[in-house]
Amino acid sequence: MMLVAAAFVAGFVDAIAGGGGLITLPALTLAGLDPVSAIATNKLQGSFGAGSALRTYARAGHLEWPDAWPLALLAGLGAVAGALLVSHVPLRWLAAAMPFALILIALYFGFAPRIGNVATRPRMGVRAFTLTIAPLVGFYDGVFGPGAGSFYMLGFVALLGFGIVKATAYTKAANFASNLAALATLSLTGHVYWSLGLAMGVAQFFGARIGAHAAIKNGARLIRPMLVTICLLLAARLAWSQL
Numbered sequence: 739m740m741l742v743a744a745a746f747v748a749g750f751v752d753a754i755a756g757g758g759g760l761i762t763l764p765a766l767t768l769a770g771l772d773p774v775s776a777i778a779t780n781k782l783q784g785s786f787g788a789g790s791a792l793r794t795y796a797r798a799g800h801l802e803w804p805d806a807w808p809l810a811l812l813a814g815l816g817a818v819a820g821a822l823l824v825s826h827v828p829l830r831w832l833a834a835a836m837p838f839a840l841i842l843i844a845l846y847f848g849f850a851p852r853i854g855n856v857a858t859r860p861r862m863g864v865r866a867f868t869l870t871i872a873p874l875v876g877f878y879d880g881v882f883g884p885g886a887g888s889f890y891m892l893g894f895v896a897l898l899g900f901g902i903v904k905a906t907a908y909t910k911a912a913n914f915a916s917n918l919a920a921l922a923t924l925s926l927t928g929h930v931y932w933s934l935g936l937a938m939g940v941a942q943f944f945g946a947r948i949g950a951h952a953a954i955k956n957g958a959r960l961i962r963p964m965l966v967t968i969c970l971l972l973a974a975r976l977a978w979s980q981l
Contacts, residue, residue, distance in 0.1 A: 741765055745783055745938035749945025753791035754953045754961055756887025756909065757968035758784065760975060762938070771931065777883070778924040779935040781917050786939030787946035788914035794950035795907035806911045809868045814915035816873030820880025821923035827881050834980060836885055837973040843888050844969035846896070847962055853895060853902060855957040860899035867898055872912060879916040880923070884976060887913055888969050902958045910950075 744765040752758030766776040852858050871893045879886035890912050894905035953961050
């Protein structure tokens with residue numbers, strides 16, 4: 739029951755600012771799952787939350803599917819490549835660098851004056867972003883994972899000039915695809931606890947639905963401070979794990 743409750747809260751948080759794994763991964767580990775099984779099961783239940791949030795944002799008109807589906811596809815392919823090559827990637831270097839990267843993202847969203855609900859001038863075309871940034875972040879999500887949503891948000895806002903609600907919607911599209919792709923890859927290893935993951939997934943679905951509605955209603959005044967908070971918490975958790 740505690741894991742289901744944790745999944746509901748994680749779904750709510752993740753639909754607004756990402757970082758739901760901050761809640762569910764430690765909970766799964768404390769429940770006795772080994773690290774690989776915890777990650778694999780987390781991908782299963784997280785897919786429900788990302789899918790629920792994506793559906794809510796799409797129905798509210800914050801996604802343009804001709805742009806969104808190629809981006810999601812490339813993010814998913816990147817995640818598959820990352821999951822397949824995880825044993826060849828220097829994860830220790832990634833884990834050491836991530837706290838600094840997340841702090842910089844928090845500073846950007848905390849202090850950049852132009853970030854809000856209204857779109858700004860893009861610095862990069864959607865096609866170029868889809869072919870480069872989307873698969874790169876997807877690859878990172880398949881290899882390591884923490885903070886992937888924050889990297890997507892940074893790209894959508896800083897490079898494509900999206901308003902923060904639209905950026906959150908597109909982040910959920912990319913997260914949903916990379917979650918499914920990583921889950922499909924990890925399920926081949928037999929590490930997914932299906933019954934537990936599905937039960938948590940139902941709770942994630944409803945938590946994410948409520949969170950997405952809250953983000954759509956409140957916009958930047960809710961998303962921005964939560965995103966800064968999640969980035970700093972992720973940075974602290976990763977730094978602590980290195981110590």
